[in-house]
Amino acid sequence: MIAIIGLVVGIVLGLVLTPDVPLAMEPYLPIAVVAALDAVFGAFRAFLDGIFDDKVFVVSFISNVLIAAVIVFLGDKLGVGAQLSTGVVVVLGIRIFSNVAAIRRHLFHA
Amino acid sequence: MGEMTDSPPERSSKRLPPQATMGLLDYLTTHALDEDYAFVSRRKEMAAKATAAKTRPTRGSGAIGAFVLAIFAVLVVTAALQTSRNSVSSEQERRELASQVSAARAQLEDERALLRQLRAEAAALEEQQLRSDASAQGLLDSINLLGAKAGTLPVRGPGVRLVADNAPGSATAQSEVLDSDLQKLVNGLWAAGAEAIALNGQRLTTLSTIRLAGGAITVNARSLRRPYVVTAIGNEDTLPARFAESSGGQAWLDLQREVGLRLSISPVSSLRLPGTEVSLRYANQEESGGTP
Numbered sequence: 001m002i003a004i005i006g007l008v009v010g011i012v013l014g015l016v017l018t019p020d021v022p023l024a025m026e027p028y029l030p031i032a033v034v035a036a037l038d039a040v041f042g043a044f045r046a047f048l049d050g051i052f053d054d055k056v057f058v059v060s061f062i063s064n065v066l067i068a069a070v071i072v073f074l075g076d077k078l079g080v081g082a083q084l085s086t087g088v089v090v091v092l093g094i095r096i097f098s099n100v101a102a103i104r105r106h107l108f109h110a
Numbered sequence: 111m112g113e114m115t116d117s118p119p120e121r122s123s124k125r126l127p128p129q130a131t132m133g134l135l136d137y138l139t140t141h142a143l144d145e146d147y148a149f150v151s152r153r154k155e156m157a158a159k160a161t162a163a164k165t166r167p168t169r170g171s172g173a174i175g176a177f178v179l180a181i182f183a184v185l186v187v188t189a190a191l192q193t194s195r196n197s198v199s200s201e202q203e204r205r206e207l208a209s210q211v212s213a214a215r216a217q218l219e220d221e222r223a224l225l226r227q228l229r230a231e232a233a234a235l236e237e238q239q240l241r242s243d244a245s246a247q248g249l250l251d252s253i254n255l256l257g258a259k260a261g262t263l264p265v266r267g268p269g270v271r272l273v274a275d276n277a278p279g280s281a282t283a284q285s286e287v288l289d290s291d292l293q294k295l296v297n298g299l300w301a302a303g304a305e306a307i308a309l310n311g312q313r314l315t316t317l318s319t320i321r322l323a324g325g326a327i328t329v330n331a332r333s334l335r336r337p338y339v340v341t342a343i344g345n346e347d348t349l350p351a352r353f354a355e356s357s358g359g360q361a362w363l364d365l366q367r368e369v370g371l372r373l374s375i376s377p378v379s380s381l382r383l384p385g386t387e388v389s390l391r392y393a394n395q396e397e398s399g400g401t402p
Binding site: 002003005006007008009010011013014015017018019021026029030032033036037039040042043045046049050051052053054055056057058059060061065091094095096097098099102 | 135138139140142143144146147148150151154172173174175176177178179180181182183184185186187188189191192193
């Protein structure tokens with residue numbers, strides 16, 4: 001319950017404040033969002049599995065976001081930014097899909 | 111996170127870690143969940159077994175998770191807003207540029223019209239001025255003659271109209287009329303005795319060029335569209351035959367036969383060719399001269 005409240009508060013905050021992303025960080029925001037999405041779905045699945053842990057969630061969230069951004073940043077510096085972001089999106093996307101599949105099994109027993 | 115660094119203790123002894131033995135995709139799908147959750151829960155269980163008395167509730171208030179979720183929501187909303195804002199601003203930019211272009215074009219057209227009007231006015235005034243003076247009548251005549259020769263004044267007379275066009279039903283660059291083809295055409299007409307030539311209404315003067323610019327053939331800095339209509343004043347009876355004999359005419363005969371370009375020639379009893387502007391910025395008239 002409190003998690004949903006946090007989510008709503010975040011959405012409202014984002015809409016009200018509309019924080020300006022620094023231009024240098026702008027290319028890394030979408031990939032960070034995808035990484036965060038992976039962490040959130042993983043946490044939800046862990047919650048349904050009954051093994052959710054606050055600390056793990058926080059650490060996985062932050063490290064996911066940072067690593068994804070750093071990978072893309074490195075890729076940009078090496079000239080393979082687009083390819084590396086594709087790779088990150090593919091890996092995270094597969095993880096998200098299989099996590100969602102597990103969540104679906106939990107919720108609908110199917 | 112953490113898959114690479116710490117492996118749970120019971121696995122580390124004998125077998126290789128799964129990420130080394132599995133294919134990447136298999137590993138990804140089977141280990142979609144961070145192993146740390148399982149690891150931590152197992153550790154907690156062990157800890158709970160060890161100190162069976164003090165069993166804390168496994169989950170806290172969830173405030174931290176909620177906080178992270180709030181951060182996540184802010185991230186998502188920010189990214190979405192940023193993307194939509196960017197697309198809106200680029201669309202706006204595009205529209206603004208387009209409107210600027212059309213405004214500039216309209217202004218250019220206005221100024222051209224003004225220029226035409228002023229030039230006509232100046233010519234009328236000049237004529238009026240010179241006509242009032244009987245001795246200047248000769249001067250006026252010579253000015254008009256020079257203008258007709260140079261291409262700055264419209265001229266009238268018999269001649270031919272040539273229509274050149276791309277080969278029918280093909281869109282390759284090879285079968286299009288090129289600037290060099292038109293140059294040959296015009297050169298052939300000059301050689302055939304044409305006295306004044308206009309290309310799609312653009313009078314050819316001493317400063318005119320026929321060149322390819324930006325994918326369109328450009329004459330007097332105006333882009334032309336096909337079909338290219340060449341009007342030439344000269345002897346309407348001999349002009350077509352002499353053109354066909356000229357090297358330009360021969361070249362066009364080849365073009366018609368080999369490439370399939372179309373060219374039609376028709377004599378016209380009365381043609382009117384417009385004048386155009388010839389502005390000299392560096393070339394000055396010699397002082398003593400002035401003989402036409």
